[in-house]
Amino acid sequence: MLALSRTSSTPLVEQIVEQLAARVQDGRLAPGTRMPSIRRLAGLTGASTYTVVDAYDRLVARGLILARAGRGFYVAAQAPPGTQLTAIEPFVDPGFDAVALAQAVLSTSGHLIAAGSGCLPESWVQELDPGLVLGRLCRNRRAQPWAPCPPHGLPELREQLAVKLQQQGISAGAEHILTTLGASQAFDLLCRTLFSPGDSVLVEDPGYFVLFEQLRAHHLQLVPVPRLADGPDLEALEAACRAHRPRAFFLQTLLHNPTGGSMTPVKVHRLLSLAEQYGFAVVEDDVYGDLHEGPAVRLAQVDGFRHVIYTSSFSKTLGPSLRVGFVAADPRLLKSLMQRKLLSVLSAPTLGELFVTEVLGGGRYRRHVDRVRARLARLRRDCRAALESAGLGFEDAGGGMFLWARVPGGIDVDALVRRALERSILLAKGSLFSPAGGSGERLRFNPAHSTDPTLAQFLREALARAA
Amino acid sequence: MLALSRTSSTPLVEQIVEQLAARVQDGRLAPGTRMPSIRRLAGLTGASTYTVVDAYDRLVARGLILARAGRGFYVAAQAPPGTQLTAIEPFVDPGFDAVALAQAVLSTSGHLIAAGSGCLPESWVQELDPGLVLGRLCRNRRAQPWAPCPPHGLPELREQLAVKLQQQGISAGAEHILTTLGASQAFDLLCRTLFSPGDSVLVEDPGYFVLFEQLRAHHLQLVPVPRLADGPDLEALEAACRAHRPRAFFLQTLLHNPTGGSMTPVKVHRLLSLAEQYGFAVVEDDVYGDLHEGPAVRLAQVDGFRHVIYTSSFSKTLGPSLRVGFVAADPRLLKSLMQRKLLSVLSAPTLGELFVTEVLGGGRYRRHVDRVRARLARLRRDCRAALESAGLGFEDAGGGMFLWARVPGGIDVDALVRRALERSILLAKGSLFSPAGGSGERLRFNPAHSTDPTLAQFLREALARAA
Numbered sequence: 055m056l057a058l059s060r061t062s063s064t065p066l067v068e069q070i071v072e073q074l075a076a077r078v079q080d081g082r083l084a085p086g087t088r089m090p091s092i093r094r095l096a097g098l099t100g101a102s103t104y105t106v107v108d109a110y111d112r113l114v115a116r117g118l119i120l121a122r123a124g125r126g127f128y129v130a131a132q133a134p135p136g137t138q139l140t141a142i143e144p145f146v147d148p149g150f151d152a153v154a155l156a157q158a159v160l161s162t163s164g165h166l167i168a169a170g171s172g173c174l175p176e177s178w179v180q181e182l183d184p185g186l187v188l189g190r191l192c193r194n195r196r197a198q199p200w201a202p203c204p205p206h207g208l209p210e211l212r213e214q215l216a217v218k219l220q221q222q223g224i225s226a227g228a229e230h231i232l233t234t235l236g237a238s239q240a241f242d243l244l245c246r247t248l249f250s251p252g253d254s255v256l257v258e259d260p261g262y263f264v265l266f267e268q269l270r271a272h273h274l275q276l277v278p279v280p281r282l283a284d285g286p287d288l289e290a291l292e293a294a295c296r297a298h299r300p301r302a303f304f305l306q307t308l309l310h311n312p313t314g315g316s317m318t319p320v321k322v323h324r325l326l327s328l329a330e331q332y333g334f335a336v337v338e339d340d341v342y343g344d345l346h347e348g349p350a351v352r353l354a355q356v357d358g359f360r361h362v363i364y365t366s367s368f369s370k371t372l373g374p375s376l377r378v379g380f381v382a383a384d385p386r387l388l389k390s391l392m393q394r395k396l397l398s399v400l401s402a403p404t405l406g407e408l409f410v411t412e413v414l415g416g417g418r419y420r421r422h423v424d425r426v427r428a429r430l431a432r433l434r435r436d437c438r439a440a441l442e443s444a445g446l447g448f449e450d451a452g453g454g455m456f457l458w459a460r461v462p463g464g465i466d467v468d469a470l471v472r473r474a475l476e477r478s479i480l481l482a483k484g485s486l487f488s489p490a491g492g493s494g495e496r497l498r499f500n501p502a503h504s505t506d507p508t509l510a511q512f513l514r515e516a517l518a519r520a521a
Numbered sequence: 522m523l524a525l526s527r528t529s530s531t532p533l534v535e536q537i538v539e540q541l542a543a544r545v546q547d548g549r550l551a552p553g554t555r556m557p558s559i560r561r562l563a564g565l566t567g568a569s570t571y572t573v574v575d576a577y578d579r580l581v582a583r584g585l586i587l588a589r590a591g592r593g594f595y596v597a598a599q600a601p602p603g604t605q606l607t608a609i610e611p612f613v614d615p616g617f618d619a620v621a622l623a624q625a626v627l628s629t630s631g632h633l634i635a636a637g638s639g640c641l642p643e644s645w646v647q648e649l650d651p652g653l654v655l656g657r658l659c660r661n662r663r664a665q666p667w668a669p670c671p672p673h674g675l676p677e678l679r680e681q682l683a684v685k686l687q688q689q690g691i692s693a694g695a696e697h698i699l700t701t702l703g704a705s706q707a708f709d710l711l712c713r714t715l716f717s718p719g720d721s722v723l724v725e726d727p728g729y730f731v732l733f734e735q736l737r738a739h740h741l742q743l744v745p746v747p748r749l750a751d752g753p754d755l756e757a758l759e760a761a762c763r764a765h766r767p768r769a770f771f772l773q774t775l776l777h778n779p780t781g782g783s784m785t786p787v788k789v790h791r792l793l794s795l796a797e798q799y800g801f802a803v804v805e806d807d808v809y810g811d812l813h814e815g816p817a818v819r820l821a822q823v824d825g826f827r828h829v830i831y832t833s834s835f836s837k838t839l840g841p842s843l844r845v846g847f848v849a850a851d852p853r854l855l856k857s858l859m860q861r862k863l864l865s866v867l868s869a870p871t872l873g874e875l876f877v878t879e880v881l882g883g884g885r886y887r888r889h890v891d892r893v894r895a896r897l898a899r900l901r902r903d904c905r906a907a908l909e910s911a912g913l914g915f916e917d918a919g920g921g922m923f924l925w926a927r928v929p930g931g932i933d934v935d936a937l938v939r940r941a942l943e944r945s946i947l948l949a950k951g952s953l954f955s956p957a958g959g960s961g962e963r964l965r966f967n968p969a970h971s972t973d974p975t976l977a978q979f980l981r982e983a984l985a986r987a988a
Contacts, residue, residue: 121695196647198643
């Protein structure tokens with residue numbers, strides 16, 4: 055039925071999509087025709103069922119086929135020309151890009167080895183017995199879970215977050231805190247409040263890829279600053295400040311994604327001096343900070359919200375399903391951020407904020423984080439050993455949730471990632487993390503999702519075959 | 522201590538804020554000084570404790586005083602000049618505007634008579650026994666509540682929403698549906714996806730005030746179209762299309778906020794003809810539709826997502842705490858909206874979507890909505906009678922969640938609303954609902970929050986005194 059090539063540089067899924075799309079558009083597949091089942095098309099083409107599902111999803115998204123619940127896929131009636139609903143600034147099909155990876159991570163079923171995921175497995179959160187927490191919350195708080203959440207966030211949670219910051223040495227009160235839907239919404243609100251299109255902002259290279267896409271969606275100019283083992287390259291930072299007069303620097307102080315490194319106190323101090331000298335704001339992304347072992351210095355601790363806007367969330371410790379994060383900043387800025395939040399989502403869901411309030415109270419959160427930290431440290435060691443034995447290299451010790459692996463020279467990493475996906479293994483390729491197009495020889499692994507021996511075996515075979 | 526005037530046109534709260542701010546700024550109140558307790562300042566000034574809390578909140582927001590948990594308010598250290606964190610396009614202090622009203626509604630404690638609220642009381646949702654639903658959900662679905670929610674929304678919920686639309690005669694499948702954090706996020710994503718700054722969009726006059734602020738925040742040009750008892754004034758609509766070439770029309774087909782009116786099928790048809798002729802998209806906001814009694818025709822039913830983008834939520838029937846809404850639209854548009862959603866909040870919280878999934882299944886939602894509808898109808902009659910006896914007028918029967926009252930001529934509505942707030946009564950003044958500055962003689966009442974006899978008594982006395 056389809057003419058597919060495994061040696062083509064076009065991914066298999068795109069070949070399937072394009073060939074089926076052509077058949078729909080030229081009428082060979084007429085409106086109302088039932089498409090082959092996922093299993094059948096996988097059998098016919100030799101592609102994995104994951105690839106076929108992906109292809110069908112893309113055809114549905116393009117309006118060419120329709121999914122009927124429990125009844126399979128059908129060719130859609132062709133849309134009339136000239137419909138007025140065309141989106142402006144359309145994204146190109148993300149194919150294999152950052153948005154697509156984020157979407158895959160958020161949508162994975164248990165069938166996938168999500169080695170490239172940025173989240174902990176949901177089973178880890180279950181050890182908190184979250185159902186018990188919810189049950190108690192509904193019993194004790196009566197109507198509160200069903201009352202609207204104030205746009206600043208639940209007052210009780212904001213008080214607890216202030217105490218949490220104080221325990222980290224950051225001088226904050228509830229008046230400094232605005233809750234957000236994860237750190238992602240904090241970045242979005244900051245972009246909409248602080249910057250104009252065309253403004254320059256500094257980012258880390260490598261760094262967090264979804265943030266890069268968020269900044270680009272706001273038409274900001276990304277200025278990459280190399281991330282070294284002990285923090286940003288300050289000479290490069292100063293040169294970038296002179297050349298670009300950036301408005302802000304987005305960075306992770308502790309357990310940096312993807313390298314796992316943490317900033318030294320000396321660098322923290324010198325970076326804040328540059329912020330003062332060149333007048334840029336520092337957006338400190340501390341989503342991994344709770345997993346840091348031992349004493350740590352955060353930018354907000356030294357700066358006290360003069361230049362620093364602090365953001366964090368519970369997505370890395372309580373899971374990405376809750377969407378509870380927060381910004382801590384100067385109260386004058388906070389007021390503008392709150393208004394933006396109100397005008398974009400009205401307010402956050404109450405239940406998630408109450409859940410975090412319950413978990414933060416009474417030491418439950420601290421014990422949970424201690425368990426997660428210990429378990430991650432053990433898995434890091436095991437995972438690194440397995441990946442090294444498969445042929446990958448590692449430079450720095452680092453810590454936290456990621457291993458930043460080096461693929462041996464001469465390997466086509468794109469092809470490796472594609473082959474992995476056909477074996478239901480989701481890899482995160484290094485180039486996604488580099489706003490300057492570097493890190494092409496890297497892969498990021500999440501040890502919590504990389505323990506299946508199939509992964510190391512696949513990598514060993516794939517690297518051996520390519521060498 | 523303070524020189525306050527009750528006859529001034531400056532609201533009491535602003536007088537308090539300005540006089541205290543001046544004392545902080547000129548050093549009469551030194552950093553670290555403890556502010557009078559709320560009760561004490563209320564006693565000293567004769568203002569209500571609500572007014573004092575409001576004043577202190579505004580001083581906190583301006584960074585002039587700090588709230589210390591359980592220890593009262595203290596004068597803040599003055600921020601150093603030249604800090605870089607100034608927000609662009611700063612909002613002016615909203616004072617008494619739409620954002621402030623929304624904030625008040627979302628933050629009200631039980632002490633306030635929230636007659637101007639757009640939400641049902643949380644006690645109504647409790648009749649569903651939501652704790653039981655959550656408990657069952659945690660038991661039966663194991664890890665699912667703690668797994669990330671796919672950016673399109675939970676597949677199971679999207680299927681159910683498609684079935685719900687089909688039952689309303691709208692041809693939709695899961696591929697047409699994107700979940701959002703309430704209808705508010707749907708509007709935000711649409712603005713960010715469809716329009717460029719300066720584009721003209723049609724809105725209803727009167728209409729939903731938070732939407733107006735959302736559109737203004739996107740720098741859109743609002744073109745008001747008068748809303749009559751049976752829907753938009755189509756002659757005015759056509760004239761606006763000729764004059765402004767609008768990109769879209771945001772409107773409510775059923776149980777319109779604030780008038781309570783619903784569009785006739787004839788108007789639905791004629792409006793869609795104009796959409797075709799003048800090439801504008803129609804954003805149908807159906808958040809009140811489930812409360813409509815008897816047969817109803819929606820725009821999406823007649824149009825089938827050619828010109829119509831359908832939005833709705835469960836905020837009016839299951840409460841605003843959940844933040845579960847959705848868009849139904851052409852799958853090609855939906856893909857762009859999903860990407861915008863991913864880049865602004867990553868994804869929605871799983872728990873809320875699962876909760877709605879559980880409630881929608883098995884007839885529980887239908888029975889709940891039947892109860893709410895009957896109860897609202899009864900309260901509408903009682904509330905209207907009480908407000909009429911207090912001196913307010915009503916023209917149209919309407920239905921749903923609001924009564925659109927007319928204040929007798931010669932009354933200063935702003936002063937009335939201010940006096941009400943000092944008596945802990947939150948009123949929604951008509952001018953907020955008019956993008957063209959009309960409806961100055963109106964108040965919107967929510968019968969579910971307007972049954973306290975204090976309200977009618979206050980209005981009777983205030984209107985008698987002013988007459």
